[in-house]
Amino acid sequence: VRTIDWRDGAVVVVDQTALPHAVRLLELRTVDALVDAIRRLVVRGAPALGAAGALGVALACTQAAEEGWDDARFDAEVARVRAARPTAVNLAHGVDRALAAQAGGAGAVEAVALAVLDEDGAANRAIGERGADLLAAAHDGPLRLHTHCNAGALACVEWGTALGVVRSLHARGLVRSVVVDETRPLLQGSRLTAWELDQLGIEHRVVVDGAAASVIARGLVDAVVVGADRIAANGDVANKVGTYPLALAAARAGIPFVVAAPESTVDPHTPSGDAIAIEERPEDEVTGWPGGAPSGWAPPAFNPAFDVTPADLVTAVVTETRVIRPAAGERPA
Numbered sequence: 001v002r003t004i005d006w007r008d009g010a011v012v013v014v015d016q017t018a019l020p021h022a023v024r025l026l027e028l029r030t031v032d033a034l035v036d037a038i039r040r041l042v043v044r045g046a047p048a049l050g051a052a053g054a055l056g057v058a059l060a061c062t063q064a065a066e067e068g069w070d071d072a073r074f075d076a077e078v079a080r081v082r083a084a085r086p087t088a089v090n091l092a093h094g095v096d097r098a099l100a101a102q103a104g105g106a107g108a109v110e111a112v113a114l115a116v117l118d119e120d121g122a123a124n125r126a127i128g129e130r131g132a133d134l135l136a137a138a139h140d141g142p143l144r145l146h147t148h149c150n151a152g153a154l155a156c157v158e159w160g161t162a163l164g165v166v167r168s169l170h171a172r173g174l175v176r177s178v179v180v181d182e183t184r185p186l187l188q189g190s191r192l193t194a195w196e197l198d199q200l201g202i203e204h205r206v207v208v209d210g211a212a213a214s215v216i217a218r219g220l221v222d223a224v225v226v227g228a229d230r231i232a233a234n235g236d237v238a239n240k241v242g243t244y245p246l247a248l249a250a251a252r253a254g255i256p257f258v259v260a261a262p263e264s265t266v267d268p269h270t271p272s273g274d275a276i277a278i279e280e281r282p283e284d285e286v287t288g289w290p291g292g293a294p295s296g297w298a299p300p301a302f303n304p305a306f307d308v309t310p311a312d313l314v315t316a317v318v319t320e321t322r323v324i325r326p327a328a329g330e331r332p333a
């Protein structure tokens with residue numbers, strides 16, 4: 001099952017708010033429904049958001065024909081999809097790719113959107129193999145890996161980026177175990193990554209985010225591998241909040257900090273991390289418990305959903321076409 005797909009004029013997604021308790025598919029037939037699903041993280045992860053952006057334009061074309069939207073309305077609806085979440089550049093990238101086909105009509109837009117979906121699996125498998133080559137060469141024998149958030153099949157159309165690297169290493173018999181950060185506040189690590197690793201039969205343990213740096217400092221990890229939401233031209237990397245401390249700990253411990261992401265996550269128009277918009281999410285995600293009853297105690301909270309790891313802490317960025325070494329001064333764009 002693809003995490004996000006297109007069936008009979010609807011966007012079909014695996015509802016990530018329901019996992020791991022239930023594998024539930026949702027059909028989204030309007031731009032409203034898609035924007036709501038993106039904001040609530042029903043569909044999430046940079047590559048999956050790229051697919052959602054492209055499919056959002058296809059949905060807008062259908063709705064425009066059915067409801068007689070004028071051009072201004074169409075543009076406004078597409079702009080809503082593009083702005084549904086600010087940090088992952090893949091969302092805007094997906095929208096822009098599909099929009100570029102608009103002159104060819106709804107059929108052409110749909111074809112481009114479907115191409116975005118089809119390319120995802122192939123790109124992720126290539127990232128996985130290249131990342132596995134890199135890490136296998138850097139270490140003797142099976143690796144103890146550390147990851148943050150979810151950069152698996154659930155964050156993409158299929159296969160995964162950081163977890164794609166883990167999968168390729170596992171296929172070569174080179175994974176000893178994976179440390180999975182819980183990833184507060186929405187628990188993408190303990191709910192989604194741990195679930196994927198369980199399905200794949202890969203040994204793993206969840207740690208609370210606050211334990212991550214000291215787990216690395218204690219020598220319990222050989223390499224960190226994470227995904228990305230936006231990679232600036234200078235190699236600064238935005239990813240789920242809590243990634244930067246991992247990079248600091250990895251640098252201090254002298255182990256590789258590897259970012260696995262498709263080329264569509266590299267943003268040549270963002271010169272450095274300072275220019276990346278960091279999404280701020282509602283306070284109650286921090287003060288409440290996801291899916292649980294409100295605790296009744298709600299202190300003021302600050303909830304930045306992403307952080308920026310400076311290029312000098314990034315050992316390598318692995319994409320489907322290349323390896324870039326920002327810490328050694330190489331620039332992705």
Ligand code: MRU
Binds near residue numbers: 045047156
């Ligand atoms: O808020 P999320 O769950 O969309 O954040 C996702 C991440 O930070 C992922 O690590 C990133 O998008 C890469 S997914 C292959």
